[in-house]
Amino acid sequence: MATLKEINQDIAKLKKQLSHLKLDVYALEATPNQKEAEKAQLQQTIKQLKSQLDDKLVEKTSLLGSDSSKLDDNVILRLENLTMKFGGLVAVDNLSFDVKKGEVFGLIGPNGAGKTTVFNCITQFYKATSGNVIYRNKDNDVVDLGKFKVHNVIKEGIVRTFQNVELIWELSILENLLIAGHTLYHANFFDHVLKTRRYRKEEKAVRARAMKVLSDVGLTPYMHAYPLGLPYGTLKLVELARTLMTEPKLIILDEPAAGLNDQETAKLTETIRKIQKDYDCTIFLVEHDMGLVMKLCDTICAISFGKQLAIGTPAEIKQNKAVQEAYLGGE
């Protein structure tokens, strides 16, 4: 019987192998209609490794016991009594809900309801005062996000955008996407300084990946442009494109439609739908534009002053008395 340490080592090794192979796939995808056989073989190897990884994870859970049973199979993210206090102010108050795999989940609420704070707690920008954030990661392993450092959350397959566009203004759009692919690189600092072959190969693969993402969201013409001076809608789209670089399982969008006109919003709705389908991920968003939320979301959770008001389908939320009261005021 293998010990937990050995299993963890094996898992880390397999993950590393897998991520190397993924880079090879990206590099190959850049040259379509060529090397089909090679591609198929790569996919085959990846599949094998993945099943090996699954076995290891099963072994791990059997050793640890309870961890995986915390989450139902179809749930990707669960908040358990999440509370966040800033001094005396309770921004998020005992919030619990599940986000299911593959859905578009909307979090709504009046200004200052604590929506962004919830996001920050999930992505570990804030450490929650109490409560848990349980998440089913890329490899189908159940983890407690509270134990992760903020810059390691992306490695588990969670990427977020920001309420105000947070792009790197001194870099071109393409380079902004390369930043988002930072975790795809294995080369270390010395590889960078010496420009070793290993690093150049990786750089090529990540660039190919960035080009693919750019063409997917229709940003190829802006590739070499700098963000400064581009229309706001385009910048929002760049932020969205940035999340796709690492093939995330959960994309967290903080007010994706803020500052967009009706036309742009309609286009964004389509893009989000397309992304969710093509990239096979779950989308969790905060939005004030009710039109977009009602059209896009499968499940909506309404909060006010950090407390949950209601959770359900868009139709149910529309009918809910408490939600109406919070938005329109009581009688």
Add this chain to the structure above:
Amino acid sequence: MEKKNNFLMQYQKIKQSPMFGILVFLIVMILIRLLGNAGIMRQSTIDFISLVLIYSIAGLGFSLLLGYTGLASLGTAGFIGLGTYLISFAFANAGLPFVVALFLGFIVAIIMGTIVGFISLRIEGMYLAIITLGLSEIFIEIFKKAISITNGQNGLQVENFNFFGFLEASNALAYRNAIYFIILFVLVIMMVAFINIVNSPTGRAMLSIKNSTSAAQAMGISVLKYRLLAFVIATITAVVAGMLYMPYFEFTEPGIWNLGVSLNILAAVIVGGSKSIWGVTLGTFIIFGLRDIVLKQIPFFQENGNAVFFFTGALVILIVMYYPGGLVKLFDSLWKKGKVKLQNLRRGE
């Protein structure tokens, strides 16, 4: 015919590469030294150029810190001073060879850089600059008080340096040449490393930390790691610059490594342009050249040496206000405008 075209294309390709510029720079600098050997160039001019090259080494590290990671430090002079005393100690007191001394300097720089890097996580902007200034002052105080090693306020003169067998006592000219070429070699290596770093994920990560810390973190970039890295690189370059300064000028005293030098390096990086190797080199040349070549000819500045700071200050203000990208950007845009004008002229004919 085809072969010739091929060759031309190759040449165009090479010309595009940043390494081409470095190669030209290297050749020019070697020529300058050879001219000096031939007696065509004055020794004082070559001394000045060597000083610029040395400060450029520190400037390149500093521009990674300021221009890319967005952290201001005023401790550069202290670290350069540390380098001068370190190499003096290694040679004169401990009798270590140059490579070992360099290695020792690296270790000290890494330790120091890590300490400051950790501080930078808590304190940012102006306050960080003040902390680093304080650190630099502590160094100066130590240089003054540790008389047994540093000879205190009187300054330290060391002449028996040994560079791969080159000794000043046996052949002064060969020794001077050896030192000059080592300085040049280190600077060129630093330039290549700088270009490689800023075009790599490391450079992009540093820039993203400067632009938006939260976006960087969300993209999986560890702020701690890259801030430490930036400080360690800046400290290493400063210490190495000091270790090259000492064998060339053979004299160091606590008074040289004051705030003025730190500010001058800061000014050089800002004036030249912090995001380009040529910007840093040009800026260093202008800031230190202004003092050593132009203003020293004027009697007023001979009497009031510190008045040079007025000029440096005014230059920094002008650049920050009108050309935040530095003089390199200015030349770049002038070059482009000139090209367009030339094309228009040709079309007109």
